[in-house]
Amino acid sequence: MKETFKKISLVLVIMTLGVSAQAQDKNFYIFLAFGQSNMEGAAKFEEQDREVNPRFQVLQSIDCPDLGREKGQWYPAVPPLTRCHTGLTPADYFGRTLVKNLPDSIRVGVINVSVGGCKIALFEKDTYSSYVDTAPDWMLNMIKVYDGDPYGHLVELARKAQEDGVIKGILLHQGESNTGDVQWPNKVKGVYENLLSDLGLVPEEVPLLAGEMVSAEQGGKCASMNAIIATLPEVIPNAHVISSQDCEAVSDGLHFSAAGYRELGRRYGAKMSSILEN
Template structure:
């Protein structure tokens, strides 16, 4: 009996060790619509020399890429669903690993739904929004089990076994133009994330990017005035400028160059919040 007890204790300790948190593995939750999902075409420079310290927790199975959901991989795009493109999260992560100490790794979780209003992430009312959504959007949601918010939480809880959640990245708003309640809706989602993941809001900032800027002829640039007020509603939130970030011809999406610049700005903002200065302009 005593030997069995010792053996059981050893197995428990081994199990705990296999799921121990690495305090130097910084996890970031990303969500939004098509720009965060990755609309820009991936170019050759985006797939080469990706530092293995930058990881993505796969949200869906991508058999043709050899990726299985719920597993960590080097963050070679796409970082969302299998057929998506470049996202600001790509160069957010690259900027962090290029400027943080070698011992620190970066992990990304990305659950985004192209074309969707912010309501698709509302914990208790997403069903009513999806009920009237077009079939293609329902198909995207179905890849996340029909509930994007729940999938985001599921991945985040899994990620917490490996590292520490350090922030939330949002890029959304094209489908909520002129919605004066947008900041309140974002706060509700952010508060739910904090509560459901047992986080401390003062330690988990929310970074929200502007939509394609007026200087690029942004079709929804007026929404940036509403996004600018987010810090008035969410205390630990910061708005990332899209000024000068190049647009695709539709003036709704950033092209690859625009994604790179916007992602770098997300990264620079997070570096500052983490207490680091930008030390290297070379991104790997």
Template sequence: MKIINLKLLLFSFMFLNVSSSVFAQDEYFYIFLAFGQSNMEGFADFEEQDTIEDDRFKVLQAVDCENLDRKKGQWYPATAPITRCQTGISPADYFGRTLTAHLPEEIKIGIINVSVAGTKMALFQKDNEKYVASSPDWLQNKVKEYDGDPYGRLIELAKIAQKDGVIKGILLHQGESDTGDQTWPVQAKGVYDNILNDLGLEANSLPLLAGEMVSAEQGGKCASMNTVINTLPDVIPQAHVISSTDCEAVEDGLHFSAAGYRELGKRYGMKMLSLLEQ
């Protein structure tokens, strides 16, 4: 009898632990991972309209920022800047705002943005030590903000987020530094596959939205890379390319203006809305 009671006690304890962890996760909290280089990091200066809080749009802070009174690994209102302490507005900002504007009120949106200006896709591979070591000091300094491992930081935060909500998709804007590299789609697939595997998710289970570089019509210096980016769905069934046509750019031919980021972010958002409705 004592043995049976002990077994029941142990079972009850295990059930309560499992139940508490399950019920702590909010199925109406949709979380999205974002990574890339400067355009996803946020290049343009943000404006007052980009700092208005939306109670349903949160960011899981990727680094400690005293100037923003934010600590790594904690949720905050997703107001610019949402990447690091001194970054600008990015497509992720208006991706989230677009979703909250169109989804039912009970649904909240969470963003995790781990991006590094000037980097190649190689930085987000697991065997990136040689790439980082051979990079210029300014890029290594940015990488140091993620303790030397941006990919590891993305996974670390995503695992925290999985306790709070449900990861629904991945946002990517990267390619300027890989312009002309025909292996880019395969590299991107490697990162995508690693993310899903490391988070315990089924293969090809999440949509991946990849934005185009500044278009040729806007003077894009890397516009030729868009042809390569548009082959991504050939290697990742869940990949979708977001057009940059008519998204306003700045004179350097590499980055979007604040207005361009808002428009590009809305396009990411509208595409994700169509996928969530399926």
């Protein structure tokens, strides 16, 4: 009787593993995106941005009834990709560029959890709560939709996404609120390493792409931060810096225009395409 029970249990385990393996599509490339307002999306998207290849999808990060989207479900990556009323982000044209450059058999998915105005401390796994305690009310409202813990929210969604595909990279655009902080690269390293650990990822297989702030020639108020961002590959060997040179900005000197986001996103996509080809 015991032997029969063991055989049945073994068959059930094998069947379960088989279903799991079948469910995960190795040709579904997933990318995590996080940061502050520029990754969140500060420019209004236009009609041209609504046209998207169905191979490019977004994992909805929160419930958006007005958009007909539910948290944790995949949808065609029509903006907004972050929250219900956010704008165009680098992730939009990152994904478009990848599906254009990769074989037709490959699908691309993005998960975007970003909070305007935040320091990198908001994504520090063990100490974020002390940052939240001092955050202004307008930021708290954004943090609350991520269950008060944007990092944990991102990990939760990423784990769900791993049931469907394979995480191939991480996109970051953050730093305006850390301008002048020479420890920023090490802080980013901590977040990156926590993501790898919590998601069972190998650093050599998961590059980190970090975009520059609005450049000085575009009137960037935080352009000095780009010198610090340039040092990121010194502390994260698989990190790559995405240039913002000539990416159009708006008059506040902090954010890109829709055209600027498109170009910056294409640069993220071109870099990731070249990495995946090697």
